[in-house]
Amino acid sequence: MNATLESLFGPPSDPIDIPAFIRTAAELDTTDSGPDPALADECSVADLRDSLFDTWNNPTLSAYLSKDNEHNVTSLYSTTKSAKPKRRVNLPDPDTLPSEVIALQKQLDSVNLTSWKLNYDVASFIRPSKNSDQNALAQVKPAPEPSVRLSDELCAIITVTVHTRSTWSSGYVNRSSQHALLSSQSLGDLVRVIRCVSDEIAEEDSMDTREPESRPPTGAEGCVICIENVAYGDGLTDNDYAQKLMRHLQSVSKDAPPLTVAPTTIYETRLSSLPLRINQPYWLLHQGNCEHFVVVDQIRLQHPSDVTTGYPLTLQITPALLDLCRACSKVPASLSVVGDIRLGESPCLLCASCWRHMGDPDDPNIIVKQLPRYELGR
Template identity: 25%
Template sequence: MAAFGQRLISLRHFQSTVCGKITKFEEDFIPEGWSRDQVDLDCSDIKQKPQKEVIDEAIDKIIRKEAEMGIKQESAEGLEDVEIAKRECQVDPKPCRLKSYWLCKNRTAQDIKLTRSHKQINYIASMMKEPTHAPEERTIDPNEVIITVALYHPLKLLKQQEFQVLGSQSLTALRDRLYCLADYLMDGQQTKSGFFLIENTFYNDMRLPENMDYSKFITDWVSDKARYTIPSVGMYSSKRMEDTTFLDLTIKIGHPYLYVHQGSCEHNIVFTEVRIATHMDVQTYSSYPRHIFQAKIRRRKCKICDIFPARYVTYRDRMATEDPFFFCEHCYRPLHYDFEGRVLYNDFEVFPYYHE
């Protein structure tokens, strides 16, 4: 009540102060010789509140504000009670005996950085649509074995492709689906030789008469001077790839094996899964080997227009600003050929460019 009286006294003092300032303002602003009687100031249409009504409204406003302050204070006290109840209900993790919990809690920033997963992006599975097949087409056996095998980059430890194959299929079915740029460079289209090395056995592709048995040089070297008796060398055997099915193999899940083609292009292949086929799998036999993963292939743009992908790469080219230099089809020919199709100069090397 004392606070209310103090506010009322302050309100009245404010009113008297403002009225005094207005009177002083009129005395300073009105010029000398001017009188209110000379001007017709008809203010009959203006309704002026009585002084008592103005004071009563101010008092009501103060009372409402105090009531709101009281409600807020009560709600704040209620929130404090809720927070206290939450703290009392929380379980202390110290009695927990799970080692994984404490290992996770006590990891350093370096450990978190090293154990952070790097998800590989699949550039085929999200957009791949299974082709339609005729109803009378051959379907897989209900007890068929499905094997998942991954192909890795020859220089980087990055997964490039992944396939699902059937246990009844030959190794050549997978070999024909594996993609490597080395098969398209120089005379790669004419060289079809290659082998898988799985558990000390070479599986050579001998479907064509001109194919070479790459493993013969290795097996002869091992047999010479009884080198197979050395523990780090061991004994090797050789079989034909087209005569061997995946069910004939003895493999370890997650173990890297070797795929070699084009003489010296070496890839790691890893068998990641072996299971029985289910009704959720693709049932048509011709869909296998089924391409389920493809890493992104980086392809450079033309360094002239920076719009189209490069088709040619040149070395020691006088028209290029750097070596090597990449051209698209639209920019390469105008710079190196005249209107009649004759080369302008030939003191450089040019090769077709595919991708990295």
Template identity: 25%
Template sequence: MERIHRPDSRPWILAGSVKINELIETWAQNQVMSELNINEHNLKDFVKSELQIDDQMMILLEKDSDVSNLDCEGDDEELYVAYEKTFEVPSNVNLETLRLQKQHIERYAIDRCYRTACLQSLRYRNQLIRVDKNTHSDVDSITSIERPIAIITVQLYRPIRFSTHFGNTHRYSFVCDQELEVLSSQWLTELRDTLTCVSDISNASDCSLNPKVALTQTAADVYKSGLFFINNTFYNDMRNRFNRDYSEPIIEWAKNQERGIGTFEKKLMEETKLSDLEIQLGYPYLYQHQGDCEHILVFSDIRLLKPCVDSMDPKDYPKIVSTNRRTQVRCGICNLNTAKWITFDNQRLPENPFFFCETCFYSFNYDNNDMKVNPFKAYPYLDKSALL
């Protein structure tokens, strides 16, 4: 796989792999356990002993390292928190840049299409950051850690779409959909159960004749198979006896030496912890589910669990740190409500596919009394319907 991804030519991929178990043992041998149990009561004593300074020097160090020294007079904090909180551009300055900035701010506030185009042109898209409210503030209630526990940051990307237009293949950009923090002591199945995808909550079959069926069962309830492909090893989810081994045909296909890919191994996801993995930070791994829904999975960081900073409750992990903003799709009829249904191959609609909200979907395609297909409306032109 290194021949395909060429990790040496990509600076964001860390050179060399990391065995998480060996890394944790190295931290333990280097006597880092005392640092893990530092709190606000013994922090000063620890710094004084490490730096070998007296009380007077410690007072000067606290004064110089105070966070108030980072503030500058005239800083407007709101400018960096939310772009929508605009500021007044001075009118008595004859600068072309300020005139264009004022014009941009005014149009950004009233023109939704212009605002969407501006957000899509950003190199780094805005993300919703979740505030960790589960962190223990009471130092006395924290139990001392017997051995180091690592926190691994995992990034899940949206599935990559390809479209061919006039003979040219167009590839959409990579978008990080979720960023999570997972403990090294947790199983891979716990990580998989936390990952969310729109294909899991969609309808698993055609529900044109009875739309109520879509509300009783989702695709995740029917198709529970999935796998992780990490470091030339397939980790299959076989907790359900009806789950399929997605890796079996791939392993058989890769046995051909002429392909030059090499042999792969397979293990069970429910019998593997994250501490058992050997990973490469920044390397693109694979998460596959729902048959052919493939996500890029990246381990971006690994660090120690820190009391007074991280939550000490294992139930808080895996924890979603940030999620990407999603574009709202409106109903194609009323253009007011958020779309909940999508229909395909309907000859009575101007677009294919077409998006409906809950009210417009039923009123346009079905009789409201018995929820049966109205032959004068949708049937037989409404071939497929799916719940968003």
């Protein structure tokens, strides 16, 4: 697992003293007189930006560029020996193209940069889009109960990405979400804002099959996060996850890592008090055995264009992969049926429509449970 993490993240930076960084950056920001207007005009890329936006916001031009790019990538893949057959992209007849598309193609063909056009060597560096490249959010999502920030305190913005172990390979991780926090906030604020499907597992003794109207996240109820060889527990009980982790490490191996329990809980530990490193994965455990890796992407001062309220902000959430109904294989399953001999497997995942068409079962021992409601994009 260590080799996998090293190949996915890093190299990590040196530990960053956040209060010292804020002081130094603030001094540089106040002493800087700003860029030279003439130099700013000379280095401006506003014309390129406006041209790009005008082209991409045009449905005709953007559709043509997307299809042309898909055709070029498919052609590059076909040149590799290990390439799998791809769906052929049928381009329209050049004589039938609109005049604006023809003009755009002439502009692209006139570019003299040798690196502008894709060559066969780039096939090894092109990958298809992954589910983690998508964002379930249409806009930045503020916290439902944002933490109170002191108005006279200068804070840094810390951007973190949360990675989760892959369901198909325990040695691989996928990005699940990205968040922005203030350095004045605590580890507890970070844990609370992380949305995880494990938080939506129903209680074992709950037999209510109705879907709840709302389910508050419970990720902070029983958790531990390890940062720079220090384990921070939630402190909700005298024997929290941090204490249990220490006892577990001492019992399984004599060569356990030099881990110590923090004197403060995640709710008492402010991010500004931690020696965080960029690109270093920090291990988080909650909900019994659900593991995440928290990676700090950047630490910076606030910009005038940044929002001033709603932190922690959720910037990205990877859409959840839902199992399809075993009967129709068309829509996501919403029910788990246990002990029904008619289905051929137990538990069997079905959609509500297929279960309704099957009719009421005769066996009273059959259990029907509502699958957890995925609120990741809400």
